[in-house]
Amino acid sequence: MGADVVKIEPLWGEMTRMFPPLVKGLSPYFAFLGRCKRGVTLDLKKSRGKELFEELVRKSDVVLENFSPGTMDRLGLGWERLRELNPGIVYASISGFGHSGPWRDFRSYDPIAQAASGFMWLMRDVVDSEGDFFVAPEAIADTVPGFTALIGILAALFNRHNTGAGDRVDVAQLDSMIAIQQSVSFWNLAGTTFTQAIKGAGPSVYGLYEASDGWVMLSLTAGRITDNFMALSGIEELSVERIAEWVKPRKTAEVIELLSSNGVPVAPVDDLDMVQENPQAVARKMFVEVDDPRVGRHLQPGFPLRFGGEDMDVSTPAPGLGEHNLEVYSELLGLSEEEVAVLHREGVV
Numbered sequence: 350m351g352a353d354v355v356k357i358e359p360l361w362g363e364m365t366r367m368f369p370p371l372v373k374g375l376s377p378y379f380a381f382l383g384r385c386k387r388g389v390t391l392d393l394k395k396s397r398g399k400e401l402f403e404e405l406v407r408k409s410d411v412v413l414e415n416f417s418p419g420t421m422d423r424l425g426l427g428w429e430r431l432r433e434l435n436p437g438i439v440y441a442s443i444s445g446f447g448h449s450g451p452w453r454d455f456r457s458y459d460p461i462a463q464a465a466s467g468f469m470w471l472m473r474d475v476v477d478s479e480g481d482f483f484v485a486p487e488a489i490a491d492t493v494p495g496f497t498a499l500i501g502i503l504a505a506l507f508n509r510h511n512t513g514a515g516d517r518v519d520v521a522q523l524d525s526m527i528a529i530q531q532s533v534s535f536w537n538l539a540g541t542t543f544t545q546a547i548k549g550a551g552p553s554v555y556g557l558y559e560a561s562d563g564w565v566m567l568s569l570t571a572g573r574i575t576d577n578f579m580a581l582s583g584i585e586e587l588s589v590e591r592i593a594e595w596v597k598p599r600k601t602a603e604v605i606e607l608l609s610s611n612g613v614p615v616a617p618v619d620d621l622d623m624v625q626e627n628p629q630a631v632a633r634k635m636f637v638e639v640d641d642p643r644v645g646r647h648l649q650p651g652f653p654l655r656f657g658g659e660d661m662d663v664s665t666p667a668p669g670l671g672e673h674n675l676e677v678y679s680e681l682l683g684l685s686e687e688e689v690a691v692l693h694r695e696g697v698v
């Protein structure tokens with residue numbers, strides 16, 4: 350969205366660089382997360398490293414970190430120091446449990462936040478409420494706090510636009526994962542979960558049906574959607590069994606074409622190969638080709654926002670460790686090639 354994002358790593362590289370499996374030395378996780386960022390190394394424990402960081406803060410709009418709470422203060426780079434350096438700075442922290450409260454110092458990763466927030470319990474409820482617990486896929490308890498932080502940062506920038514003052518944004522994985530749970534309301538008002546409420550609602554909310562060559566998901570909410578479906582299918586009284594019978598002999602493509610062109614929400618249940626060929630996702634450029642010098646051309650998810658109909662370019666590969674040291678330190682801090690080389694020799698960058 351136009352931001353120049355500089356990712357600062359310790360000299361040994363950040364954790365997701367090592368996340369297995371490594372493909373020619375590149376972690377798919379880092380390849381995904383690191384796109385469109387410039388990468389620099391910086392030892393924040395060395396006094397020269399701190400100075401360089403402080404210089405960067407003076408020239409930046411936003412600082413985002415996800416250390417355990419108190420780490421930035423120990424480094425002498427906490428909120429009070431950063432606002433002293435740049436009163437307009439927006440300082441956002443993502444942590445497991447937030448920067449206040451009795452669990453403040455507890456470390457966290459995605460599954461920790463999934464477990465503590467009730468999310469794992471809700472995942473189990475989807476499959477078998479007496480069965481095993483599940484961790485939801487896609488590091489959801491990292492991603493949701495990431496989006497939450499983005500909202501906070503953009504709001505703080507908007508506020509700064511009006512007042513000139515920066516702000517502190519404190520995002521907890523626990524809070525973010527609680528805030529997205531409609532089940533809290535279902536539980537407290539009706540003693541049930543969102544999943545159970547849907548399961549109890551018959552075919553009206555959604556249903557998964559097997560066609561002759563795959564599965565389809567239908568959503569038959571009351572009103573004209575259901576009316577359309579009944580007219581098309583000839584089913585006079587809707588039941589899960591009758592819908593299943595109607596879907597069974599048909600091919601998924603036929604069900605999708607017929608229902609979607611008549612205003613009934615329907616989708617194939619696609620695997621990752623299929624979704625990458627979904628003509629809609631392709632038309633919206635939701636898979637972009639990244640040409641990474643380490644592993645070559647491959648697809649990564651595209652960017653889900655469009656402004657003025659424009660596609661955003663998110664095809665810049667994740668940086669190598671310290672790849673942009675010279676570029677960033679010379680461009681932003683005015684250091685010469687020789688100065689950066691000396692900093693490198695001294696283990697500062």
Ligand SMILES: CC(C)(COP(=O)(O)OP(=O)(O)OC[C@H]1O[C@@H](n2cnc3c(N)ncnc32)[C@H](O)[C@@H]1OP(=O)(O)O)[C@@H](O)C(=O)NCCC(=O)NCCS
Pocket residue numbers: 357358359360391392393394415416417420423424443444445455456457458459491
């Ligand atoms: C991820 C996490 C569990 C790791 O815990 P940890 O290994 O104990 O790491 P901490 O964040 O507490 O501390 C990082 C240390 O590395 C140091 N460090 C980090 N970057 C550095 C740099 N560029 N230069 C020098 N030191 C650096 C910090 O100063 C700190 O050292 P200290 O404890 O001696 O002060 C913890 O940071 C955390 O809970 N983060 C919030 C939630 C989160 O983002 N989880 C990961 C989601 S994938």
